[in-house]
Amino acid sequence: MDGLLLFEGGRSAADEYLRGIAGNFYVYLLCRPDGRPFYIGKGVNRRALEHEAEARRNHPIGETNPFKCNVIRKILREGGQVLYRIDTIYERTDQQGCLEREAVLIKKYGRLHEGGPLTNLAGGLGNLSGAAPHSLARHADTLSGEPTDNPERAVLNRFLLGIGPVESVPVKPIRQISRILQTTPHPQARSPTLRCAYALIASASASGQQLSAGVQLPRAFSYQGVEAIIENGVARDITKAGMADLIASEDPRREGFQLSAGQIGIISKLVGEASLAERGLI
Incomplete structure (x- = not known):
């Protein structure tokens, strides 16, 4: 199919339309009130x-995708409605065609880390398309890749890469860190970095919180069944660089970070205000 738009409308109308095509596969777009998917x-x-x-x-x-859910919550919080589009319909015997069309549209519009508007973490076609933003071959050679022999790391790396590329992922599976340390400021001077910003964005996204003055973000959080934590060195750098104030605890897994308006401004300057808004964080 060439993919002519078959339906566009709000939730009630979409519900009625979907009842009429029950049993068939279809490709759909969730859009902001201004029409951007x-x-x-x-x-x-x-x-x-x-x-x-x-x-x-x-x-x-x-x-499974906190970026997507945060955008929906932001739309609803601001009194808007999600706009639904049905792009194409496929017989139940043509699931592959449906998957291929999904991948074509994701590539056409682009994901957030690619400069597009989409919160999709994957590029469609299941694992065939690879996770953003590097090829599988390159992933295997980098700390931020998706190791095939470490599914928990792969899940978290894919999540972080949905925010942006980093040389070393700042969030790790809890059970794969041999010793989780209490956070103390780094003894040497530290400047705000993207790596630290991504760690705080990951915590906010996974815990479903907005970045507003006074927000408290957990150091440890769960994502797709993986218990994760901002790793020791990054937690120290965050506090030393003044990107957040530490909420201390005897158990480092119960630590948190409180952000002021100024500290949110630091993150916004590093990643871009538009990037935070597109993820529903501000």
Whole structure:
């Protein structure tokens, strides 16, 4: 199929339309009120509507894509509505065609880290497309890649790469850190860095919080069933560079970071205000 737009409308109208094509695969776009898409997927029956229901539950621990859910919550919080589009419909025997169309559209619009508007973490076609933003071959050679023999690291690395590329991922699986240390400021001077900003953005996204003055972000959080924590060195750098104030605890897994308006400004300057807004964080 060439993918002519078949439907566009709000949730109620989308629900009625999907009932009429029940049993078929389809490619859908979730759009901001101004029409810009923020997520593309393929589904059957009422799948397109489940994302909004997930975001309304506001239980971030179970969310597979917190960037997408944060955008939905921001739209609803501001009194807007998610705009639904149905791009193409496929028979149940043509799931591959549906997957291919999904991948074509994701590539056409682009994901956030690619300069596009989409919160999609993957490029479509399951694992065939690879995770953003590097090829699988390059991933295997970098600390921020997706190791095939370490699924927990792969999950977290893919999550962080959805924010932006880093040479070394600042968030690690808790059970893979031999010794989790209490956070103390680094003894040497430190300047704000993207790596530290990404760690704080990851915590805010995974815990379903906005970046507003006084927000308290956990050092440890859960994402797709992986218990994660901002690694020791990054936590020290965050406090030393003045990017957040430490909320201390005898158990480092219960530590947190409180951000002032000025500290949020530092993050915004590093990653761009538009990047935070597109992820529903401000």
